[in-house]
Each structure stands twice: as C-alpha cells, then as structure tokens.
Amino acid sequence: MAGVPEVKVVVAHQERATLRIGDVFLKIDADSGRTDVEVEAMAIAPVPTPEVLWRQPPVLALAALPGTALGRLGEPSTASSAAWTAVGAAVRKLHDAPLPPWPGRDRAELTSQLDAECEWLVRDGVLPTDLVARNRRVAEAALRPWTPVFTHGDLQITHVFVDGDEITGVIDWSEAGRGDALFDLATLTLGHEERLADVLAGYRADVDLDVIRGWWSARSLLAIRWLVAHGFDPFAPGCEVDVLKSRL
Incomplete structure (x- = not known):
C-alpha cells in the first residue's frame, strides 16, 4: 500500500462528512439540494473557489486550496492584518456581485x-436566563430590514484560505444565497472581534457596528443546539458561549 494517500476525516456528523485524500476533498452529503447550491455558487462567485473535479451524488470532489485557513474559532489567528484586509476586499466583491437566482432565509x-x-436554551437549562435575554436584546439590532446581496451564508474563518497576505479561496458554499451583507462580516469575525477593523479596511463601506454585534449574538444563540447535537463544543474557550458572555 506504499504511496496510497492517507484518508483524513476533516469533519463528520449526522448530516454530512468531508474527507481529504491527498490533494482532493470528498464531500459527502445526502441532501443533493445543498450540493446543487454549492456547485452553482462556486461557479458564479467572483472570488477564488476550489476547482470541482467531479460530482457523483452524494459525493462532490474538490481540489485542495493552497495556503491555510484564516484561523479557527477559539484560537488566535496567526494570519497577518494584510490577509484579513484582503479577505474583507474579497467579501465586498462578492456582495457587489449580481444576486444569485435562488433565495436565502428571510x-x-x-x-x-x-x-x-x-x-x-432557557427551558433546558443550557444557559442562564439573563445571558440569553441580554443577547436576544442585542440580536434585535440585526433583525432589521436589509437589502439582499450575494452572501456566502456560512463565512467562518475556517472556510477562508490565505497564503501570506493573499486570499487563495473560499470553501463550503452550501448556505450561499441572498442575505444580509453584515451577517457574512459578523460570521467571519465571530470570536475574533479584534480583527474587525482589518476586515472593514478592505471592505471599504460604512457598517453599523451594532448590527455586527447583533449578528454575533444571534449566530451564537442559533448555533448552540446544533453544535451540541452534532458533537461540537460551544462551551470551549473562545467559542459561542464565550461570545455570548462578552456581551454582558
């Protein structure tokens, strides 16, 4: 078996799994609709994306991107300020692009x-009532009318790859659609608030910081049950629960 690439499990849960074999990622998803969105979004997004090698449902094969992820939630990002600024510029390019032909969540x-x-969260005693109530009030700022733009929809820092000061690509487009631009910016900087200024330097647009904070709270509140159910730990240092506590 010499020379056979190692199979690495990148992420796996009840809904889907991603494996890496050499320089190829295999995404396995029983929901073909999510894969349809991912393939079409990558084809029309005006930012670097992985090359689609082949698709045979429920498997999508993608070429690996050069570089490394911008960072990870709960860990300091080692990427340069210039790299974060470059990502902000790429996100602005996406948001300025024509809307995709399918809707997003309203x-x-x-x-x-x-x-x-x-x-x-309150009924099952997962979090204290005052913590949930405070963040629900903060989240209200995000739930205002917005003008839809082409959004990635799940722009976590692990989905953005950089090499030095340059962005090399964005992965995981299955949640792409028409949405709020500030949701993408908030998702990108969740748990890395100190990097928001760098992102906005590249994004070059006036941004309501109360809305960004609102999305930080909303996204964290929305994610906890799913994370727990799928084997992730939102209580880990620097992760969703700490984001909520930072609003107190």
Whole structure:
C-alpha cells in the first residue's frame, strides 16, 4: 500500500462528512439540494473557489486550496492584518456581485428560529436566563430590514484560505444565497472581534457596528443546539458561549 494517500476525516456528523485524500476533498452529503447550491455558487462567485473535479451524488470532489485557513474559532489567528484586509476586499466583491437566482432565509424565518432557540436554551437549562435575554436584546439590532446581496451564508474563518497576505479561496458554499451583507462580516469575525477593523479596511463601506454585534449574538444563540447535537463544543474557550458572555 506504499504511496496510497492517507484518508483524513476533516469533519463528520449526522448530516454530512468531508474527507481529504491527498490533494482532493470528498464531500459527502445526502441532501443533493445543498450540493446543487454549492456547485452553482462556486461557479458564479467572483472570488477564488476550489476547482470541482467531479460530482457523483452524494459525493462532490474538490481540489485542495493552497495556503491555510484564516484561523479557527477559539484560537488566535496567526494570519497577518494584510490577509484579513484582503479577505474583507474579497467579501465586498462578492456582495457587489449580481444576486444569485435562488433565495436565502428571510428576516421572519430567522426571528422565529431565534426565539425558538432562546426558549430551548432557557427551558433546558443550557444557559442562564439573563445571558440569553441580554443577547436576544442585542440580536434585535440585526433583525432589521436589509437589502439582499450575494452572501456566502456560512463565512467562518475556517472556510477562508490565505497564503501570506493573499486570499487563495473560499470553501463550503452550501448556505450561499441572498442575505444580509453584515451577517457574512459578523460570521467571519465571530470570536475574533479584534480583527474587525482589518476586515472593514478592505471592505471599504460604512457598517453599523451594532448590527455586527447583533449578528454575533444571534449566530451564537442559533448555533448552540446544533453544535451540541452534532458533537461540537460551544462551551470551549473562545467559542459561542464565550461570545455570548462578552456581551454582558
């Protein structure tokens, strides 16, 4: 078996899994609709994306991107300020692009989901009532009408790759659609608030910081139940629960 590349599990949970074999990523997802969105979004996004090597449902094969991830939630990012600024510029280019032909989640849907998650967090004793209530109030700033733009929809720092000061690509486009530009910016800087100024230097647009803070709270509240159910730890240092505590 000499010369056979090692199979590495990048992420795996009940919904999907990603494996790396040499310089190829295999994404396995039983929901073909998510993969349809991912492939189409990468084809039309005006930013670097992985090359699609082949697709045979439920598997999508993508070429690995050069460089390394911008960072990880809960860990300091070693990427340069210039790299974060370059990412901000790329995000602005995406948001300035023509809208994708499919919709995203609307404000009413997000509000209903957020209220349901807050109720669960309190009812099941996952988080203190005052912590949830405070962040739900902060989140209200994000739930205002917005002008839809082409959003990535899950722009975590692990989904953005850089090499030195340059962005080399963005992965995981299955949540792409029409959405709020500030949701992408907030997702990118979640847990890395100190990098927001660098991102905005590249984004070059006036941004309501209360809305960014609102999305930090909303995204964290929305994510906790899913993370726990899929084997992740939102209570780890620097992760979602700490983001919520930082609002107190």
